[in-house]
Amino acid sequence: MNILVVEDDRRIASFLERGLAAEGYHVSVERDGRDGLERIRADSFDLVILDRMLPYIDGMEVCRVIREENLPTLILMLTAKDSLQDKIEGLKGGADDYISKPFAFDELLARIVALRRRGGTEQPKLLRAGDIVLDAAAHRVSKAGTPLQLTLKEFELLAYLMVNADKVVSRQRLLSSVWDYGYDPGTKIVDVYIRYLRKKIDSADAPSLIQTIRGVGYMMTRQ
Incomplete structure (x- = not known):
């Protein structure tokens, strides 16, 4: 958090x-x-x-x-x-x-x-980035209209990145907000799950929707 x-x-x-x-x-x-x-x-x-x-x-x-x-x-x-x-x-x-x-x-x-x-502030019902649409209330994600199967943590990570689209989010913030972890410089769990997400949401002929910001973290692009 x-x-x-x-x-x-x-x-x-x-x-x-x-x-x-x-x-x-x-x-x-x-x-x-x-x-x-x-x-x-x-x-x-x-x-x-x-x-x-x-x-x-x-x-x-x-x-x-x-x-x-x-x-x-x-x-x-x-x-x-x-x-x-x-x-x-x-x-x-x-x-x-x-x-x-x-x-x-x-x-x-x-x-x-x-x-x-x-919770205190209402999030948008539908989050969009490229051809990805995430429905937080229904807990559904689709790519170009085709449903995607995500694990719970993949869904939570994607939702957090999409809420913060076009903003750089540090690995530590993702650990704290998605996994409730404190500072742990040795863990690679964020990077591992980013790889999982990329395989499911990216298109082979287009740049990744999740950009790596070296030394800082990641940024979801709306495109």
Whole structure:
């Protein structure tokens, strides 16, 4: 799972970064609302842990823009404001959940798991890349109208790449998001499954839909 922490308190940001990384999550940190919003627009995150009180652009405005622009990420708002009205405003503003400071790390982890389980942002029903069409709801994939038989992990890997089409996705992010693995520099499982997918979705007379970005990871092209 790819998580962005937007928190201006360096102590809290460092604590979250180290703690979540130790749990196997891929974590990035930004320390103000302006940089946080730019990062969310540029990259793909499964979850944003968003402080409400931020420099330049506050968390409520960042949350509003994320929802207005339909950026596909869950939002867990983190704040020192703990009144009922503040929580209501945060949830109405587009947050998927709301946790008050100070908080127990175990509670934060439990909320992340709950958010991931229920999902927060609606993905497109049909994903397309070249002549490949993936129907997430029906769990079907076809190539030029012909159904493809994929294993569960092949399907999940393809879906993740198609959701992030035309964006470079690192091997570590794929490990975290598709396999729930922490950092393991020795594993070749991502590369192995990419080979499996290429054999099933690529055409012999055309470039691969999944490009290798040397030293980084892979990118699915829409073509």
